[in-house]
Amino acid sequence: MLKVGVFVDAENIKFNGGYQLRYDILRRFAARANGTLLRLNTYLAFDQERARDDPEYAKKSYIYQQMVRDYGWKIIVKNVKRYTDEEGNITTKANADLDLAVDAMLQAENLDLILLVTGDGDFLQVVTALQNRGCRVELLGFQNVSKQLQRQVDAFYRGYLIPDLLPFPHEPRNEWGKTGSCVRGVCTKWFPDKGYGFLRFIRDVSPNLWITDPRDPESPYESVFCHINELAEELTPEMMMNRETVVEFHLKESDVDDGLIATNVRLVYAPT
Template identity: 30%
Template sequence: MLRVAVFLDYANVNSASLSSFCKVNYKALLEYLADYDEGRNLTVAYAYVPIDPRREHAMDDEITMLWDSGYIVRSKVGVIAGNTYKCNFDIEMTLDIVKTSFEIKPDIVVIVSGDSDFIPVVTELREKGIRVEVASFDQSMSQLLSNRCSGRILLDELIEEGNGHYSLADDVQNEIEKECE
């Protein structure tokens, strides 16, 4: 049984799904990435959620949903930057990835993000013999990151259209869903 650790860059994945007018089922995503029937045993899953300082409780429902879906949620209040806010989690994610890799020693680390900022940690883990998979929508997948990882999971390719919403083929129904508005 392969030990799997998952790290979800919520802002990156949520932004890509919203630009497609769709919503990701994060519980089903986690079950797909650590499918026990495929010999993949989930050891830990983290989700990193930025908080808008102008609306600190706007993400409460999403955070609760992520906790209920099996993620350990790390949130951080961003800082105002003009008409928006900035909340960069790359350092915190990288530290947790490295810490988890050395303490828990997973066989596979799955980074759910297409952000090229993760290239150094991907390279380091691969040099240590850890398989690093990157899961992302094609539109937000950095080509450099895609080339550096051990394997990539394009969320777009796992989804097919059917009856007004998107889901996996019938044999793996409910693994990942995204419902279009």
């Protein structure tokens, strides 16, 4: 049985598109191949100085930590440190890189698969070392994910595309994949001369995420028709033709066939 460990660089994710990440969904994603979750570590920042002066901050932090624990995660709290430069400017930092790297290396001999949730390129050597010890290393990130890190890992997943991993603030009761629901996906084909193309989204979390062709009956992906009139102003044909561009759209039944069409297509993420 596949032994799995998950290590979340929570601060990096929080400030790079993953704010409000749902730890219950992340846990399901990590165990999608019926693996045994041996380690579930997340490294959270806590500002002790602010907590002393702001009871509301302290209360919300403790409630959030307890909620994450209730999902079965081990929380490693990193206290925020303040640094003052020569000009008197104060910066704060709660770096968990070293703790995460050491924990992952120490646990490597007990694990078959390690899921790193981060975008920090500083983990490049850690990934290589873990792979050399026989672990498969996968990466999940949102924005500002190191290109070198993406190339080094065994698989990279853009967090925006994982069903329900991030909530839709404007769709509190969203049922991902259902007609009328809101989903996130990428454009697989775009015909600028014809003014239409096809989008693809993950219908449900599955061990077959490598089967990206929606025509395969075992594929968890679904294809959706999209007309240029449904694109928001900021979306250009060039952006649509880039497979890294992530869009958000509503699903509607087609009047022509049994398929789905995309409406109200908005930009979520575009590579720089």
